[in-house]
Amino acid sequence: MSDALVEVRDLKVTFMGGARPVRAVDGVDLTLARGEVMALIGESGSGKSVTLRQLMRLNPERKTHVEGSIRVAGEDVMGLSSARLTHYRGAEAAMIFQEPLLALDPVYTVGAQITEAIRRHERVSKADARARALALFERVRIPSPERRLDAYPHEMSGGMRQRAMIALALACRPKLLLADEPTTALDATVQIQILLLLRELQRDLGLSIVFVTHDLGAAVEVADRIAVMYAGRIVEEGTARDLIRTPRHPYTIGLLKSRAHGALSKGSRLEAIPGSPPDLANLPPGCAFAPRCPLAADACRAAAPPALDVGPGHRARCIRTEDAAGLLMTQAA
Amino acid sequence: MSTLSIPATLHEDRGGPGQPLLTVRDLSKGFSVKGGLFGRGAGRVRAVDRVSFDVLKGETLGVVGESGCGKSTTARVLMGLLDGDAGEILFDGEGVGSRALPLRAYRRQVQMVFQDSYSSLNPRLTVEASIAFGPGVHGVPKREAIARARSLLARVGLEPARFADRYPHELSGGQRQRVNIARALALEPRLVILDEAVSALDKSVEAQVLNLLLDLKEEFGLTYVFISHDLNVVRFISDRVMVMYLGQVAEIGETEALFERPRHPYTAALLSSMPSLDPDARTMEAPLAGDPPSPIDPPPGCRFHTRCTFAEEVCSAREPALFEMSAKHRAACLMLPPGSGHSRAPATPEAAHV
Known part of the structure; x- marks a missing residue:
């Protein structure tokens, strides 16, 4: 064992x-x-x-x-x-x-x-x-x-x-x-x-x-x-360091970016995730996050994405993790 | 946007931009508590104890503190939901309840949003009827109140055609809180008290509602008192922050000054209690031990001395007053005023203001 x-x-x-x-x-x-x-x-x-x-x-x-x-x-x-x-x-x-x-x-x-x-x-x-x-x-x-x-x-x-x-x-x-x-x-x-x-x-x-x-x-x-x-599935999993430093699922990235943290300039707005959490009795056929995701493509809406390895011990249920990495970049800008 | 037929004079700025919108002086509020089997040995909770502060026109004053610090009681007294025992509340220079500003006129200008979005809406009224109810009570014709309700619904991001006829249970928590915000705005208030208004929302929705609050504040020229236990959120939304501890003001100042350089040891402990969100720099030691003491029998002298690392004998004997480090930053700690008897207090008045 x-x-x-x-x-x-x-x-x-x-x-x-x-x-x-x-x-x-x-x-x-x-x-x-x-x-x-x-x-x-x-x-x-x-x-x-x-x-x-x-x-x-x-x-x-x-x-x-x-x-x-x-x-x-x-x-x-x-x-x-x-x-x-x-x-x-x-x-x-x-x-x-x-x-x-x-x-x-x-x-x-x-x-x-x-x-x-x-x-x-x-x-x-x-x-x-x-x-x-x-x-x-x-x-x-x-x-x-x-x-x-x-x-x-x-x-x-x-x-x-x-x-x-x-x-x-x-x-x-x-x-x-x-x-x-x-x-x-x-x-x-x-x-x-x-x-x-x-x-x-x-x-x-x-x-x-x-x-x-x-x-x-x-x-x-x-x-x-x-x-x-998210909506009954693990959408991303990894070490605490991976998740905070190099998140790969758009939902995780959205959560991190929408947080009020540190000294934001006065009058600035938070980068909120649009929409609201899904109704579990009425889930979309594909990725449950697709309706709120900035990267959602037709393939995302067609079938639920499998969990893919994005690094050692780091998995994400997203078919666009490479583009998602780019979402994170805009945070620093 | 249509204006309500509320007499315009009531909403006029009277004292000019320099006069605080709300002035609170020595406000106290206590509750008696039953003790023992027959309610004897009763004590008294001094939930709010000689609290003074101003809320300036157009600002957001954040109020933070732990349970029992009196932040919600203060809000309820300001709102007129509870009567204060002592002290004075001035709204734009007029005493609340005076002839110049009867309670009814005051209440129209001050509105509140609560934490529990569900229990603060009438389950048997549609969303539209809930929002239009307040103006109706204050004599606005029904048709006008409904039109206003629908325009407010649109403004808080709920399409009137889809949402106006729904009941509270048919909405999500975030949507209900938007309705509560719309309802608070229906009377065109000047001051909105937000008591943990975003605390029950999911994080992804919380950011949306915070952004909405900022937009509405700009659009309607509102002033906010924003009560929360979430220091990140308070830092984001507030211009000034007031820290309360066991019914008193521990520190008040401009947000960044207070977060960057807290002067009261309690503020410092509260700030360093925030989880770090850095897996490589986890918190190694809790800044404070134990729970906040009960406000029923608050410690003598400085109320924080039982948990304070810098406490000396003088702290249990003398109650510190709010000391002004600069025009906008004050804290109630004996380490700040010169000659207070605390060994860390500055020797000269000059040294006290750096």
């Missing part, structure tokens, strides 16, 4: 609940090495959170049609029995969310929730589980951890709650941490603390992390590799 911890092949997730089926994820391939941090970035409706949830099998199974395969540590996640799934969630993979106040149980202390999680998975005494919870609180740098174990979620500040949720996620020593916009709701000075904490935990515990965000800046702070999603 390779050293890949996560291997997702041709994942397709379709929600059947509504009037028309909506394909939220349309052929995603992902490979995550052990100890690697991958950021999935994209706008609302791009399929980034649905992909992440499918890694935990959290999408409602009765209303969701899933195709493709997901292997984590060699195990077929889609084929897990419910007992194995319970073990998998927590001991193999764990997830943290945007809003810890909703993810944590309001009527139990945070310490009780962590000890419960540990004792559900392992045969340890209450005292031992509590000692481990305390060590976890120290690990995520919660000040006066002993006292905070007995606090209820609402008694903690936003940043502290996020740390507590990370401690809970790490309770059963998972190898894979799935993070769904964990810093989006936080203040700027707290966000950077949590990003640095995730980086530190990844390094010290050898975790693999999939980090979902819409914020390119946050992605660059934590991720080794970045995958950009």
